[in-house]
Amino acid sequence: EPEVTQTPSHQVTQMGQEVILRCVPISNHLYFYWYRQILGQKVEFLVSFYNNEISEKSEIFDDQFSVERPDGSNFTLKIRSTKLEDSAMYFCASSVDVDWGYTFGSGTRLTVV
Amino acid sequence: KNEVEQSPQNLTAQEGEFITINCSYSVGISALHWLQQHPGGGIVSLFMLSSGKKKHGRLIATINIQEKHSSLHITASHPRDSAVYICAVSPQGAQKLVFGQGTRLTINP
Numbered sequence: 001e002p003e004v005t006q007t008p009s010h011q012v013t014q015m016g017q018e019v020i021l022r023c024v025p026i027s028n029h030l031y032f033y034w035y036r037q038i039l040g041q042k043v044e045f046l047v048s049f050y051n052n053e054i055s056e057k058s059e060i061f062d063d064q065f066s067v068e069r070p071d072g073s074n075f076t077l078k079i080r081s082t083k084l085e086d087s088a089m090y091f092c093a094s095s096v097d098v099d100w101g102y103t104f105g106s107g108t109r110l111t112v113v
Numbered sequence: 114k115n116e117v118e119q120s121p122q123n124l125t126a127q128e129g130e131f132i133t134i135n136c137s138y139s140v141g142i143s144a145l146h147w148l149q150q151h152p153g154g155g156i157v158s159l160f161m162l163s164s165g166k167k168k169h170g171r172l173i174a175t176i177n178i179q180e181k182h183s184s185l186h187i188t189a190s191h192p193r194d195s196a197v198y199i200c201a202v203s204p205q206g207a208q209k210l211v212f213g214q215g216t217r218l219t220i221n222p
Contacts, residue, residue, distance in 0.1 A: 031208065033209070033210075035210075035212075037154075041214075042199075042212045042213065042214045042215060043156070043199065043201070043210075043212040044212070045209040045210060045211065045212075048208040048209055050208065055208050056207060056208045056209055058209075089154050091156060098143075098203070098208050099143055099144060099203065100161070101146070101158050101161045102146070102158055102161075102210065103158065104148075104155070104156040104157070104158070105155075106153070106154070106155040107154045107155060107156075109154070
């Protein structure tokens with residue numbers, strides 16, 4: 001069964017450093033998403049991406065965050081200057097269409113120290 | 114007020130019991146999703162529904178659009194069903210999911 005692949009599975013970074021989280025969505029999917037889950041809290045939407053541009057973003061997704069699909073297969077989330085409160089599990093997801101089911105990756109656990 | 118509320122937050126049952134998890138939402142939706150999250154953190158999609166009822170193995174999901182309510186049922190529960198079950202909705206016109214806080218289910222042998 002096709003999978004959404006995320007790397008790395010765990011990343012530790014120092015406060016103020018830039019991090020890039022990587023995702024390979026399912027190849028025939030057209031919509032791509034990033035979500036995050038702070039430990040003990042519910043999953044929160046960050047951003048959706050369609051047709052090579054951001055289609056929707058949340059209040060969390062401020063100027064410190066950016067997304068890119070650099071080569072037609074990878075989908076990346078960049079955090080420019082990490083804060084302690086960015087520590088969370090980050091999930092990538094993709095779907096064929098906005099009203100179709102989602103496939104989630106296994107997540108990247110980001111720890112900012 | 115949360116747009117998606119689940120109950121109960123925690124549920125412990127004995128193997129073989131019939132399980133029901135409830136989800137209420139307050140916005141207009143195009144679809145409702147039931148998801149499963151295991152201790153390792155990964156999220157697996159179980160159902161997406163916009164009306165009626167769906168069944169997959171021992172899992173059954175129902176939705177009542179008029180009442181803005183959905184239920185997830187597990188028949189003949191098994192310890193391997195232990196996980197967090199999450200309800201999420203696709204608000205009309207939006208390209209995102211809004212998640213509930215999850216229900217932690219523990220099935221004891």
